[in-house]
Amino acid sequence: MFSNATEFKTAFLKKLEMSYGTSFAESTKREQYQTLGQMIREYGSSDWIKTNETYRTSGKKQVYYLSIEFLLGRLLRHNLMNLGIEEVVSEGLHELGISLDDLEEIEADAALGNGGLGRLAACFLDSLASLSLPGHGCGIRYKHGLFEQKIVDGYQVELPEQWLRHGHVWEIRKGDDAVEIPFWGHIESYNDNGRLVFRHMNAETVAAVPYDLPVFGYQTGTVNTLRLWSAEPSRYTGNVDIIKYKKETEAISELLYPDDTHDEGKILRLKQQYMLVAASLKSIVRSYKKQNRSLLDFHQHVSIHINDTHPAIAVPELMRILMDEEGLGWEEAWKISVHTLSYTNHTTLSEALERWPVRIFKPLLPRIFMIIEEINKRFCEELWDRYPGDWGRIEGMAIIAHDEVRMAPLAIVGSHSINGVAKLHTDILKEREMNNYYQVFPERFNNKTNGITHRRWLLKSNPALANLITDSIGPDWVNDTLKLEELLKHENDSVFLEKLAVIKKANKEKLAQIIEAKTGITVDTSSIFDVQVKRLHAYKRQLLNVLHIMYLYNRLKEDPAYDLYPRTFIFGAKASPGYYFAKKVIKLITTVADKVNNDPAVNDKLKVVFLENYRVSLAEDIFPAADISEQISTASKEASGTGNMKFMMNGALTLGTLDGANVEITELVGQENIFLFGLKAEDVLDFQRNGGYHSQEYYHYDERIRQVTDQLVNGFFPDTEGEFTAIRESLLDHNDQYFVLRDFAAYIDIQEKVGEEYRNRQSWLQKSLVNIAKSGFFSSDRTIREYASDIWNIYPVEIK
Incomplete structure (x- = not known):
């Protein structure tokens, strides 16, 4: 039914009528989407059965x-692409007057x-x-x-x-x-x-x-x-x-x-x-x-x-x-x-x-607790044999201690x-x-x-860039992403770089339309799209980002001649429902956005956008449009990050600390193709171990820090009395756990450098190209091959 557009149309119309008892002319977009989804699932079912049977017998x-x-x-277009039938379906739907894009929007x-x-x-x-x-x-x-x-x-x-x-x-x-x-x-x-x-x-x-x-x-x-x-509910539960x-x-x-x-x-x-x-x-x-x-x-x-x-x-x-x-x-x-x-x-x-309290764990899962007790007993006996008399070490490593079951030690030992x-x-x-x-x-x-799957984050979300890459180096990169390095031959090719620029501009225009539709904010697509999208947590330091925006606003107001290259700062993040501090940071971002976006004295140079309900489908429009990828977590706190890889694969330049996979990005692209700043992991760990950091010193000796932290509580933002007191207290009274003030000056400096570098269009495009070319290492195919060979000991199975 997917061999050509004509066959597909016939099968689609028949399936639609049989499933919903309605004519095509009377059908809704949702019925059309559901029909297509059922057809795709059924089309793949024979291979699904074959796969399971092959695994069973092999x-x-x-x-x-x-x-x-x-x-x-969303899975609609991704499944079509992986099954190799996207073109046939798109053509057939088009002949029926249906847009595949419209049907994709139906899917949650x-x-x-x-x-x-x-x-x-x-x-x-x-x-x-x-x-x-x-x-x-x-x-x-x-x-x-x-x-x-x-x-x-x-x-x-x-x-x-x-x-x-x-x-x-x-x-x-x-x-x-x-x-x-x-x-x-x-x-x-x-x-x-x-x-x-x-x-x-x-x-x-x-x-x-x-x-x-x-x-x-x-x-x-x-x-x-x-x-x-x-x-x-189970039918085996008794009298309840x-x-x-x-x-x-x-x-x-x-x-x-x-x-x-x-x-x-x-x-x-x-x-x-x-x-x-x-x-x-x-x-x-x-x-x-x-x-x-x-x-x-x-x-x-x-x-x-x-x-x-x-x-x-x-x-x-x-x-x-x-x-x-x-x-x-x-x-x-x-x-x-x-x-x-x-x-x-x-x-x-x-x-x-x-960690789970024993008083909850033991009655809820009585047999499981008994087994964990035995695992813990045997493990502690092994530790005693190895470290006789070292009660402190054994207590620290035990699976059950201080009336808690510790899940990480359980996973390590088992x-x-x-x-x-x-x-x-x-x-x-x-x-x-x-x-x-x-x-x-x-x-x-x-x-x-x-790693990340380049099939979703490049092939699907940025088809224009994917097509340019294929036209340039052939299609083999899709199955071997390290071949993306062949793009480096175009590093001094002004025609190719211009094509790259045109694609980025089109992606920015698409995102700008989404921003206007969702927020009513009009953004300048020739400005730098500076993006931080990820879960909202104190260690990810969205706060550092927004305090810097406040600094830029202050400077523009104080010095109208300040030649800031126009910036559009884009945020997307959910805060956990019970995470008070994170919710306050969201309120601060939106408050700063209101002030900046409604001030005609600065909003030709500065715009701030918070896109609500950040999710995968929205991310697919954001990553291809970004110029700057904000990866500014406190060094040593971000295990890896994967957003950094998605931005990189789509040609954005990383602005970040040497944390998580940013370290490996730096090794691949070279320090000239990334914007690094701030404390290193060993510095943070040393402060945490030995002390010596006093955030109030930075407040007293840096006028820029004093101004933005005071503005949190001094009425600078109308009708926000007491709103941001907890944020200021976290920075000054609680000694700034994630070193926001310590890295503030360095962050200002590196952002200045971003503006300077962006003015050199040719150089920026070259840096963007290097990031794309070197991003192949971060394909999840590479990661999974390593898991398969080093940990799981599994091998490919051909499905005939």
Whole structure:
């Protein structure tokens, strides 16, 4: 039905009429979108079946990627592109008077993630399938995701994210594969022919129902699976308050990251994590056993990856399955578990390394807690043998300590591989944050620098640039992104550079139209588009950015002759609902935007835009239009970053600290093609270890800092009394934890340099070209090849 436009049109019209009982002339855009989606899914189903059958019969090892987030974005055009049928469909729809762009707008972003963690997982799935590697995702089918962000009077307002209100055309519900998940209750043990057996009694059970999504490889025939679990009431639960039980059960898959400041939220998060892990592992083991292979060989055929600490319960859950359900002894089960499981750490921030109070964990997951206690006991005994009498070290490394279950140590002890996500991040883990574990398990630690799928972030989101690259160096770069380096032959080619400039200008004009439609703000497309889009967190230092904008405003007002190259500062970010400080920063950005954009004395030189509800589909319009990529986190705090890679691949120049993958970007492009400033990681770590930083000194000795920090509270912004007091206090009274004031002067200086460099158009375009040419290293294909060979031990499987 996709062999040519004529056949497609015939099939499309027939499918539409059969599905909705309406003529094409009377059909709605949504019905047309749903029809097309069903056709695409059905078209790929034969390859999906073939892929699963090939994996089953070949006996090749498979990996299952457990992640609390999968930030997929829209799938319509991406699936068409990967299946190689986009041109036929676009042509056929056009002949019917339908725009493929219009149908794509009907699709809601799948609200299954928040930021870099979830988008990385989505990129990894794309690379696994596109490299013909047998790898699947396991996640949660959140009904509402995080939240839909609205900006009302400058404040973030959270609304339910209704992405499923019209269903999800790509998913297939697999009710027969539902798994029963037990909570609460108590554990009984008895002797069965000399073997101690455990039973979970009086548990409250929940049905985890899988919804499967196909993951199409890029023109490979491989279709892997993303399995998302939804919590539903179980028919096996006994005498309960059915209304209360139904409400609590459905809450498990209702929202991503429920507020856990109170016990109720902690319990809900733990339920989410255990359902994801227990349902996934049960499904994986069930599938493995159908192949009639010995469980003693499980780790030779299955790899299970723990993406951050959220799925770390996989360690005791796999032990429980192997021992309680399959009858293996502790030593056998432990060997299999450790060789099966691997763990990626994504942060050095202590608040992100999960810890659960024993008083909550133990009653909710009684058997799992027993197993963790035993793992902890054995691990501490090993440490005692290694470090006799060193109670401080053992206490610091224990999995259970101070009435808390520590998930990062659990994942480290129970995995055969622990990786960071950028060279600097991994070095910090080994040398500082996890040094005690590195000394015990040096062979387990390794680095896997993050990557992004160029198929979405260049081929799909910036087709004009992708076409220019193909016209210049041929199509082989699509399958081998390191070939992008061949673009360097055009570094002094003024004709090619002009084509690059034309594409950037067109992308900026497209984004400018979006900005005007969404905000009413008109921006100058010949200005520098300076962009910071990412989750809002103090360490990412959106505050540094906006304080600099205040400085520029002050200077323009004081000196109208100041020759500032026109700037458009663009922000996009969600703040977690309970994160008071982050919400105040959003209010500050929008307040500064109101003042700047409504002041005719400066707004020919300066504009500030906050785009609400930042998400994948919006990002696809932002990255191709950016001139400057703001990557200004406090050095040592950003594990990697992936937005930096997307900007780079689309020709933006990085303005940043030597943090995360910025270090590797610098190594690739050279310091002349990036704008670096500020403290280095070792400086920050030294301040944190030894002290010596006093933010008030910078306030007293730098007039620019004193002016902008005073303006937060002195009435400079009308009707904001007390609004930004907490921000000023964080900088001065609480000694500026993320060194905003320490790096402020350096940030001003590097921004001055940006303006100077941008005036030299030829030189800027050359720098942009170098960034594009060197971005191939950051393809997630490279990252996944490294995971596949170094950690998972999986190999491509051809689907005939």
